[in-house]
Amino acid sequence: MMSNLKLPTVSTRLELRRRLPELVEIEELAAQCAGLGVVTTEAVVAAHGQDFPVYSFAFGSQDRAAPAVAFIGGVHGLERVGTNVAISYLKMVIELLAWDKGLQHLLGRCRLLFLPLVNPAGMYAKTRANARGVDLMRNAPIEAESAPNLPLLGGHRRSPLLPWYRGEAGAPMEQEAKALEQFVRRELFSSVFSIALDMHSGFGLVDRLWFPFAYSRRPFDHLAMMYALKVRLDRGLPNHFYQVEPQSLKYITHGDLWDYLFLALRAERRPVAMLPLTLEMGSWLWIKKNPRQMFSALGIFNPVLPHRLQRTLRRHHALLDFLLRAAVSHDNWGDPSAMAAADYGNKALALWYNEAI
Numbered sequence: 001m002m003s004n005l006k007l008p009t010v011s012t013r014l015e016l017r018r019r020l021p022e023l024v025e026i027e028e029l030a031a032q033c034a035g036l037g038v039v040t041t042e043a044v045v046a047a048h049g050q051d052f053p054v055y056s057f058a059f060g061s062q063d064r065a066a067p068a069v070a071f072i073g074g075v076h077g078l079e080r081v082g083t084n085v086a087i088s089y090l091k092m093v094i095e096l097l098a099w100d101k102g103l104q105h106l107l108g109r110c111r112l113l114f115l116p117l118v119n120p121a122g123m124y125a126k127t128r129a130n131a132r133g134v135d136l137m138r139n140a141p142i143e144a145e146s147a148p149n150l151p152l153l154g155g156h157r158r159s160p161l162l163p164w165y166r167g168e169a170g171a172p173m174e175q176e177a178k179a180l181e182q183f184v185r186r187e188l189f190s191s192v193f194s195i196a197l198d199m200h201s202g203f204g205l206v207d208r209l210w211f212p213f214a215y216s217r218r219p220f221d222h223l224a225m226m227y228a229l230k231v232r233l234d235r236g237l238p239n240h241f242y243q244v245e246p247q248s249l250k251y252i253t254h255g256d257l258w259d260y261l262f263l264a265l266r267a268e269r270r271p272v273a274m275l276p277l278t279l280e281m282g283s284w285l286w287i288k289k290n291p292r293q294m295f296s297a298l299g300i301f302n303p304v305l306p307h308r309l310q311r312t313l314r315r316h317h318a319l320l321d322f323l324l325r326a327a328v329s330h331d332n333w334g335d336p337s338a339m340a341a342a343d344y345g346n347k348a349l350a351l352w353y354n355e356a357i
Contacts, residue, residue, distance in 0.1 A: 047121035047131035060107035077122025082199030086116035133160025140260035155254035204282035214256035227348035
């Protein structure tokens with residue numbers, strides 16, 4: 001079933017396919033979803049003389065309280081690889097749902113969600129920010145508890161000509177940020193347990209899985225559960241290459257959307273748990289193998305050569321599969337009494353916050 005599907009108005013389909021093939025591919029996948037899932041237009045962003053839709057996909061149970069996992073990409077327009085991973089996994093799900101009884105059974109017990117391209121106008125223009133120059137991941141109305149250790153990178157209000165611009169003080173959140181907020185509130189806030197994976201890329205030789213907080217060095221509310229998930233990841237994917245840690249270990253930021261959404265859910269005092277994760281793919285891995293990428297804005301954040309992109313898409317499928325299964329079976333590994341018996345809370349404090357057990 002398709003819902004609110006509105007195709008964009010563009011000068012030519014050829015131009016869109018050249019500059020933003022990801023959006024064309026998303027629309028093609030939306031057309032294949034009849035009878036398999038629901039496609040919703042979360043927003044239509046007018047920029048660069050065109051209309052850019054922001055699409056979401058929903059598969060599985062109709063029960064809003066069912067466990068859920070959401071895969072999100074394209075918050076930063078330069079980081080196309082996150083959207084590419086989301087699209088690749090989405091294509092696989094659509095294909096398998098037509099005949100795979102195992103996946104059909106699994107999705108009968110949970111909800112599988114995609115928001116594969118949050119910032120299409122930024123990706124079209126090859127900019128990190130949206131068309132108004134605002135960094136969407138610095139745009140939420142939340143202030144860091146201490147001054148960011150990297151002042152510009154932590155978010156600022158000086159000028160949209162500089163990266164990491166938060167927007168004007170007191171202004172409403174940007175349209176794309178609001179689209180992400182409404183998607184998360186509608187799809188995840190009522191789930192008994194949910195995981196959101198927001199896929200990015202950035203400097204570094206290691207792929208990191210970050211969890212809140214970014215605005216504070218205080219321990220995350222679901223710290224024991226986050227440690228339990230790490231234990232299951234280490235055992236379930238014994239050869240994985242992800243470094244799991246709170247984002248605040250690297251830097252503090254203003255305006256983090258996931259901090260804002262998590263705190264909003266906590267304020268509602270619902271008996272649910274949401275684990276927001278950010279996959280920060282280490283782009284130095286690609287630059288190290290092809291240093292010429294440094295001379296391209298896209299090359300700094302994405303694998304350029306086709307075989308390296310294909311390898312990247314394959315290697316992260318295992319993580320997305322793991323998170324889907326972890327959400328469905330959360331009661332088997334996230335039981336509070338079992339986590340307390342294993343002393344996961346104290347072990348997490350010792351690992352991530354240097355607090356002695």
